[in-house]
Amino acid sequence: MPTVHNLPQPFKIAEVIEESYRVKTFVLEGSFEAEPGQFVMLWLPGVDEKPFSLVNSNPVTLTVARVGPFTSELHRRKPGDTLWLRGPFGNGFTLEGEHLLLIGGGYGVAPLLFLARKAREGGRRVSVVIGASTARDVILAEDFLALGCHVIIATEDGSRGFRGKAPEVAEELLRDINPDALYACGPGGMLEAVRMMAGRRGLPVQLSYESYIRCAIGVCGSCQRSGWLVCRDGPVRRA
Ligand SMILES: Cc1cc2nc3c(=O)[nH]c(=O)nc-3n(C[C@H](O)[C@H](O)[C@H](O)COP(=O)(O)OP(=O)(O)OC[C@H]3O[C@@H](n4cnc5c(N)ncnc54)[C@H](O)[C@@H]3O)c2cc1C
Numbered sequence: 001m002p003t004v005h006n007l008p009q010p011f012k013i014a015e016v017i018e019e020s021y022r023v024k025t026f027v028l029e030g031s032f033e034a035e036p037g038q039f040v041m042l043w044l045p046g047v048d049e050k051p052f053s054l055v056n057s058n059p060v061t062l063t064v065a066r067v068g069p070f071t072s073e074l075h076r077r078k079p080g081d082t083l084w085l086r087g088p089f090g091n092g093f094t095l096e097g098e099h100l101l102l103i104g105g106g107y108g109v110a111p112l113l114f115l116a117r118k119a120r121e122g123g124r125r126v127s128v129v130i131g132a133s134t135a136r137d138v139i140l141a142e143d144f145l146a147l148g149c150h151v152i153i154a155t156e157d158g159s160r161g162f163r164g165k166a167p168e169v170a171e172e173l174l175r176d177i178n179p180d181a182l183y184a185c186g187p188g189g190m191l192e193a194v195r196m197m198a199g200r201r202g203l204p205v206q207l208s209y210e211s212y213i214r215c216a217i218g219v220c221g222s223c224q225r226s227g228w229l230v231c232r233d234g235p236v237r238r239a
């Protein structure tokens with residue numbers, strides 16, 4: 001198991017990449033030992049502390065959508081500024097099968113890029129459906145392509161790739177892709193659709209859930225979902 005840093009550690013920002021009009025990738029100086037699917041708690045002193053999935057552990061990399069006060073503040077940070085991270089926390093994804101189908105919605109594709117990198121390093125085939133509302137919201141497609149993944153884009157308005165939600169498009173193409181296992185990260189409705197698809201097709205599936213995480217170490221209970229704690233028993237669960 002990776003070493004867990006329970007106290008925030010300082011990391012300087014090495015690079016900031018604009019992925020879209022509201023998503024930025026922060027490449028930090030330094031590394032963490034971590035598995036794909038695990039998350040860190042990012043502290044901005046005087047602002048707050050929030051959970052983010054690792055997109056890479058060496059160098060530590062986070063991809064963050066600007067959705068509210070904390071992420072807006074983070075988006076103002078520049079190379080040379082310091083971010084404080086504790087973790088990594090939670091269960092990561094387990095690699096299984098020879099051909100993985102990853103399904104990501106919105107910033108949910110971020111941890112799937114880490115998973116794809118691990119799977120490709122091990123010689124596995126990876127197909128990925130990147131779901132987004134419009135062409136402007138598609139992120140990380142080139143990064144998956146650079147890893148040698150088969151990339152399928154699904155936009156709800158049809159402005160790029162297939163028209164439709166990521167799970168619908170994945171199910172339409174499932175016979176051609178013929179994966180051994182499914183992995184998904186994204187909004188709750190998307191995860192439920194992937195869970196049901198996996199059940200219909202008899203495929204193993206691992207889903208990464210979100211909740212309101214405060215302590216990240218299974219003590220405060222704020223991330224509870226029907227009797228399990230997202231920070232301690234998740235965020236990745238088999239359906
Ligand atoms: C395990 C985990 C991994 C995550 N990884 C990433 C990541 O890689 N990249 C990324 O951009 N974000 C990620 N998030 C989400 C991120 O932590 C939240 O969006 C965070 O609350 C943003 O803070 P904010 O102050 O900017 O916005 P907030 O004011 O907290 O939220 C803005 C809006 O989003 C809604 N919202 C926020 N969090 C949740 C939630 N958990 N469930 C439902 N609605 C919510 C709020 O109701 C509000 O409408 C992750 C969350 C978890 C639990």
